[in-house]
Amino acid sequence: MTFSVASVLRRRWRGPKYLLAIPAIIWYLVFFAAPIAFIVLYSFGTKDSSRLVPVDLGSLSTKSYSAVFDETFFKTFRATLRISVLATFLCVVIGLPVAYFAAFKVAEKWKAIILAAVVVPSFTSFLIRTVAWRIPLAPNGTLSKWLVGMGWISDNGIQILETPMAVQIAIVYNYLGFMILPLFVALDRIDVRMREASKDLGAGRVATFMGVTLPLAGPGIVAGVLLTFIPMCGDYVTATVLGGAKGNMIGAMIASQFSGAQNWPLGSAMAILMIAAVLLALVVGFVVVWIAPRLAALASPVVQVVRRKILSDQSPASK
Amino acid sequence: MRKKIEVLPKLLSAWTVLVLVFLFIPISLVFLHSFNYGGSFTIWSGRASTKWWGELFNGGVMYGVLIRFAVVVVAGVVFARITKRRENFSKRVSSLILPLTFVFAIVLNGLMTEWYRTIFDFAGIGDSIRNSFIAAFGATVIAVLIGGMSGVALARRPGGWTKFFMATVFLILVTPEIMDAIALATWFPRIKAIPVIGIIFSSGWGPFNGGINKLWVGQSLYSSAVVTLIVRARLSGLDEALEEAAADLGAPPGRAFRQITLPLIASAMVAGALLSFALCLDNAVISTLISEAGSTTFPVALLGATRSTIKPFWGVGAVLLFIVTLGALWFLAVILRRGGDSASKIAATFTGS
Structure with a gap:
């Protein structure tokens, strides 16, 4: 039965298993790994505008890294992290109820409609979505005039364009869909029987949600956070279109070192510090997320009751 | 107690509606303001007008475009009808004809004619829309080829290499785009110095200039990773027994691949292609940093235009691209639906799993 012609043919196959992936491997080596390796290398070089590639790699030093640590950079860096962390948090808080509702509370037909309504705006041009925010936030726009007319804001109108506030609003908007989708997928894959079992065992909805769901x-929340937080930290478009000078973010600052200032070593060092900071922030974030529910679960009396019930239900069966 | 149970779903549904409204407001404003009478995209003049849309039909070029589009689509529909009756034609393949026809019609209009240039001439964005289509199309071809092949290899020939390759794919997906952008922007000057390969990225080949070739490379990275994941997910969900049976019946590997594996993954490849096309069409960050004077795409040009007053005409261009993206997404959903996917599975495809 196992001795099929196919297995004989397969045994005759002598090429490497990754044969079909070779084009992709070459592609990623040449256009992904190598360029990024060179960015790492450039960050240790010195600026030399006289060359076609304006970096002198003759004497490697960490000069660019010490040059990075000035006041402007730190301010932008802090602002970027603050905006990204807050936006990721807001995306989870806003998106989780939507994902939960779509996964557990509606019929299959409505599931499709809600998902389509999330996908369509999310996969529309990122740039156009960002530019669109200039319409409601315009200081002399319709919304602004209306709010002034109602007497809710001062006569100057809405003054949040070209500030971090505008970037914050738009960045939550831009990434919300990319948070909802992975959250939905993760929630949708949960076996309904697990939640039912928890409720049958006497756990309330809060305990079921915190302890089971x-x-x-x-994994879905982790995927959602990864898919939003990392791109947010490197976001270039939102800050460029809406941030102005006050709402600058690190991504736009890095880009200006390459498109304007032609200081590749400084830009490279900034990019590498950005990636390092993102990784650090993620590690800290996940440690907190990993520990917090465990502490809460231990402390919660409801969970204790459930646990005792589970144990008492199990013990007669095992004896 | 009973009442409490009914409150939560109501609250959740109200919240969901609010969030969905929030997601749609800016897009509807773009649509609305493309009908603005005044000279600014962001400030509503108080009067609606189709004058910016009317520019599309100036000189009658647009009629030719629409007619060409209609002819290709009708031909596709007829061809799909004919092939449906023929028994030896795989049902999967025939269901793909219609979406492919639309893609072909868009590409034909985009590549073969200069209609963008003519109708958008006064706004100076015609070339950018044309470049967007050429760049997205080329990048999608690359992404489907290398992504499709590695997806098949991942699903059918797993081994020690799988871990490393998947790690690379995830790395590509999560790397901030600005990192890829600066890496490629500094990489191309180096590549250009290489004798033969360098010419591709400096003076280009055929009708495609060096800047377009750079865009193909830059846009293909992320989208090929997406295609890889989609094809792999689809193929690993299918039993290998079919391919084994073909081999048992004496089909050589090439033929088994062509007649069994390829039809099986065709829908995943098309789904990946459509998603990739939508992603490439709106790529702004990498494109901005690597594009040159002759290869400015619509997002790159729009990003430049935001530095001064934006004309409502940009809204018209945005809505047109939005319609194309929407069409691609719709066909994607149709294809996955026909493959028997539930809404949940389609959502999973969008997140690349």
């Missing part, structure tokens, strides 16, 4: 959806 949320841990099972963990």
Whole structure:
């Protein structure tokens, strides 16, 4: 039965298993790994505008890294992290109820409609979505005039364009869909019987959500956070279109070192510090997320009751 | 107690409606303001007008475009009808004809004619829309080829290499775009110095200039990773027994691949292609940093235009691109639906799993 012609043919196959992936491997080596390796290298070089590639790699030094640490950079860096962390948090808080509702509370037909309504705006041009925010936020626009007319804001109108506030609003908007989708997928994959079992065992809705649903959806939340937080930290478009000078973010600052200032070593060092900071922030974030529910679960009396019930239900069966 | 149970779903549904409205407001404003009478995109003049849209039909070029589009689509519909009756034609393949026809019609209009240039001439964005289509199309071809092949290899020939390759794919997906952008922007000057390969990225080949070739490379990275994941997910969900049976019946590997594997993954490839096309069409960051004077795409040009007053005409261009993206997404959903996917599975495809 196992001795099929196919297995004989397969045994005759002598090429490497990754044969079909070779074009992709070459592509990624040449256009992804190598360029990024060179960015790492450039960050240790010195600026030399006389060359076609304006970096002198003759004497490697960490000069660019020490040059990075000035007041402007730190301010932008802090602002970027603050905006990204807050936006990721807001995306989870706003998106989780939507994903939960779509996954558990509606019929299959409505699921499709809600998902389509999330996908369509999310996969529309990122740039156009960002530019669109200039319409409601315009200081002399319709919304502004209306709010002034109602007497809710001062006569100057809405003054948040070209500030971090505008970037914050738009960045939550831009990434919300990319948070909702992975959250939905994770919640949707949870076996309904797990939640039912938890309720049958006497756990309330809060205990079920905290003790069963949320841990099972963990991978989806992690995916959602990764898919939003990392791109946010490197976001170039939102800050460029809406931030102005006051709402600058690190991504736009890095880009200006390459498109304007032609200081590749400084830009490279900034980019590498950005990636390092993002990774650090993620590690800290996940440690907090990993520890917090465990502490909460231990402390919660409801969970204790459930746990005792589970144990007492199990013990007669095992004896 | 009973009442409490009914409150939560109501609250959740109200919240969902609010969030969905929030997601749609800016897009509807773009649509509305493309009908603005005044000279600014961001400030509503108080009067609606189709004058910016009317520019599309100036000189009658647009009629030719629409007619060409209609002819190709009708031909596709007829061809799909004919092939449906023929038994030896795989059902999967025939269901793909219609979406492919639309893609072909868009590409034909985009590549073969200069209509963008003519109708958008006064706004100076015609070339940018044309470049957007050429760049997205080329990048999608690359992404489908290399992504499709590695997807098949991942699903059918797993081994020690799988881990490394998947790690690379995820790395590509999560790397901030600005990192890729600066890496490629500094990489191309170096590549250009290489004798033969360098010519591709400096003076280009055929009708495609060096800047367009750079865009193909830059836009293909992310989208090929997406195609890889989609094809892999689809193929690993299918039993290998079919391919084994073909081999048992004496089909050589090439033929088994062509007649069994390829039809099986065709829908995943087309789904990946459509998603990739939508992603490439709106790529702004990488494109901005690597594009040159002759290869400015619509997002790059729009990003430049935001530095001064934006004309409502940009709204018209945005809505047109939005319609194309929407069409691609719709066909994507149709294809996955026909493949038997539930809404949940389609959502999973969008997140690349």
